[in-house]
Amino acid sequence: MEGTEMQTRNMISGLATCAFMFMSAGYGQAQEAATPLTVSASATSEVPEKVQSGDLRIAVVRQINSGDFYEQWMDGAQQEADRLSVKLDIYNANGDNARQALMLEQAVATQPDAIVLALGFGETLEPGIAAAQAANIPVVAFYVEVEPSANVVTIDQGDTLMMDGVLNQLAQDLGGGELNAKVIYVYVPGYQALDTRHTVWVDFLEKNPGVQSVGTIGVVNSNTAAQTADQTKAMLTANRDVKAIIAPFNEFAKGAALGIEELGMQKDVKVYGIDISTADIAVMTKPDSPWVATGTTDPSNVGAVVLRAATLKAVGQLEGETLSVPPTIVTQAALLKDGIQNMEQLAENFPSLKTPELLSAPWMDGMQ
Known part of the structure; x- marks a missing residue:
């Protein structure tokens, strides 16, 4: 890796090593004061009794279950559950917020050892979270905008870093200095990840009035x-002079790339996305693909981290309130240079995408 490509990777990697120590934007003042998640000093090489017996049970209540990111995330959580002999009860709301709220209440009624909320709206889920607290069931919220507490911990990706990274790449591709370009932005409000990324976008526009x-x-x-x-x-x-589309979600980016290609404009318009999968790599590396950069974690790795957090919370070996899994920036140039075709090869070339040490207790090390 050479030139600006290596500089971009090193910049993000350096920032990411401490990203989990800080809060992403958009959580509010109470979230900013939250302490980072760590494994308790009480965790030793001795496997907790409920884990050893295979009786530990975690409910995973998902708002969205379709799409590459969510499928990989769930695969990572399931594989880690299998490794740790944890039973999973999976609830899929298929994007229906009211259904997710009902499923959360149903999950609470089954008295699991912990509950994972995989995306969702805090306001909709508030009654179910309160019910879980009343039943003394710990909750791990992945991309749910709720205040962390002794019973509710929050996990996300380093959204601010990811968005900063792809926008820095955009600025480089536009020539640096005083930027001047027309762009299209893809955004749907109400989703914590998208709202956090949107905050970075607004700041970028303020600092670059020529965009x-x-x-x-x-x-x-x-x-x-x-x-x-x-x-x-x-x-x-309606806007043939657009130079770029900022699409901070991989389904957005795939759609933007497809639209550009169907108009035959891939030489003129570039896409800057967030998230990645094997299918996304295929899109980014196809000849003349307009998708040139993405900020990302490894979704399966993130799913595994969330599962470990829930397991540790269930056995009383997790301290703190919040965690941001560190991201990196992947460019089309890097994928092509290294011949990367799938997520396994991506992880080999970007080893920071795998964080098996994050929230891993000593007793987990010997489990297969």
Whole structure:
């Protein structure tokens, strides 16, 4: 890796090593004061009795279960549960917020040892979280905007770092210095990750007045990529001088890339995304692909981290309140240079994407 590519990777890697010590934007003042998650000093090489017996049970209540990111995340959580002999009860709300709230209440009624909330809206889930607290069931909230407490811990990706990284790459690609370009932005409010990234975007526009957003598109549903492609084509047809699309979610980015390609504009318009999967790598590395950079973690690794957090919380060996899993920036140039075609090869070339040491107790080391 050479030149600006290596500089970008080193910059993000250096920032990411301490990212989990700090809060991403968008949580509010109470969240900013939260302490980072760590494994308790009481955790030793002795496997907790409930884990050893195979009786520890965790409920995973998911708001969204379709799409590459969410599938990889769940695969990572399931594989880690299997390794640790933890039973999972999985609830899929299929994007229905009211259904997720009902499923959370159902999960509480089954008295699991811990509950994982995989995305969702804090306001909708508040009654179920209160019920879990009343039943003394610990909750690990992944991308749910709730205040952390003794019973509720929060985990996310380093969204501020990811968005900063892809926007720095955009600035480099636009020539650096005083930027001047028309762009399209993809965003749907109400999702914690997207809202945090949006805060970074607003700040970027304020600092770079020559970057003009000609419009905002976006939708989150079971057909996000296809509908984003249609919106992209409509917006580009009306704005042929656009230079880039900022699409901070991989389904957004896939849709934007597809829309650009269907208009034959891939030489003129570039896509800057967030998240990655094997399918995304195929999109980024195809000839003349407009998707040139993405900020990301490894979704399966994040799922495993969340599962470990819930397991440790269930056995009383987790301290602190919040964690941001450190990200990195992956460019199309790096994928092509290293011949990367899938997530396994990506992890080999970007070893920081795997964090098996994060929230890992000594007793977990010997488990297969």
